[in-house]
Amino acid sequence: MRRLLLFSCALLAGLGSLAGNDDPAIIAKAAKIHASVITIDSHTDTPLRMMQPGFDLNVWHDPHKEYSKVDFPRMKEGGLDGVFFGVFVSQGPRNPESFEKVKQRALVLFDTIKAAVGRYPDIAGFAVSDADVTRLTKQGKRSVFIGIENGYAIGRDLSLISTFYLKGTRYITLCHTKNNDICDSSTDSTEHNGLSPFGYEVVREMNEVGIMVDVSHISDKALYDVLSTCKAPVIASHSCARALCNNPRNLPDVLLAAIAKNGGVIQMCILSDYVKTPEPNPARDSARAAVRKKFHDFDGLTDEEMKAARTAWNAVNAKYPQKLANVSDVADHIDHIVKVAGINHVGIGTDFDGGGGVQGCYDAAEMGNITLELVKRGYSKSEIRKIWGGNLMRVLSRTDKIAQRYKISCGCR
Secondary structure, X not given: OHHHHHHHHHHHHHHHHHOOOOOHHHHHHHHHHHHHOOOEEEEEOOHHHHOOOOOOOOOOOOOOOOOOOOOHHHHHHOOOOEEEEEEXXXXXXXXXXXXXXXXXXXXXXXXXXXXXXXXOOOOEEEOOOHHHHHHHHHOOOEXXXXXXXXXXXXXXXXXXXXXXXXXOEEEEEOOOOOOOOOEOEOOOOOOOOOEOHHHHHHHHHHHHHOOEEEOOOEOHHHHHHHHHHOOOOOEEOOOOEOOOOOOOOOEOHHHHHHHHHHOOEEEEOOEHHHHOOOOOOHHHHHHHHHHHHHOHHHOOOOHHHXXXXXXXXXXXXXXXXXXXXXXXXXXXXXHHHHHHXXXXXXXXXXXXXXXXXXXXXXXXXXXXXXXXXXXXXXOOHHHHHHHHHHHHHHHHHHHHHHHHHOOOOOOOO
């Protein structure tokens, strides 16, 4: 109880400095709710930061100077209890040699996450279940989950799904910005017309092992195909509503409703371009396109090339600052998803360190402002608990139960 009161006071001070002329009673109510519910962010690309020499998860970083969005001090400051760290692999060639390289890349990222988190056993611990989050939160620790972004990491080797499960993976995003051997991407041309035959095998294997199927990034047709074969609820770990922002990465109402019918959850993404259609900025667009072209759309880069690409990208953003969407715009998407899919099928996946961040919730230190906006809109504590992780943990638990039906024992519990 003392921890809750101390945190509520600290969060109250933070919200008060950011909330302008909002009613102090509303600010206090939001701070109390945020401190009492378990909060989980379903998607960050922070492991890419961990790969950089000298990056320390337990050091506070300035997001405006270092561009980092997540570390343990800011998670504590923003009341973020749990986070999914993404093992992200960019799409490259699809041949045996490249599959071996991308597998090794994924394994290095797993080791990097384990080492970075393992340095602070009194601050954080690894989680693979709802029970783990509850236990770690009671101990005053942050919970760290692992997801894989881009099924390219498994190449064409189904056995790697079990391998990655044993390393703590609890979701796999089937593809990224380009098609792979599993399915078509939402931002690439049609190749498989949805899931490939191998993709159907991947979904079935993920169900049997107990890994959540993540449908963010995949094409609409691929998502329909997933829903037609998936035995467990699916997640969209970081996706928004297309009705509010017409971006192919976002989901149309018909698919929001279909995911709800499947029992799944749409984790609202706070990457500004997916939240609100950007205002025209030809100079910025041209400069960013040049960086993408120079670095092959960030696909298949070495660590040194990625470092150079990141530096060039940050320089463009600094020279041509974007007018960001804000927390109210984020809440508009949550409202819309609740209207179409229902309160049991919405959550939050920021995409921090992968482009995520809006005005008022630019990094992990400002997560409480989303809760404040939800309270202002009339959401109850029970509803906010669902949005901030309850719905996602329900899907994770259901996925595990369905895997047990297959009598698959991977020996990791």
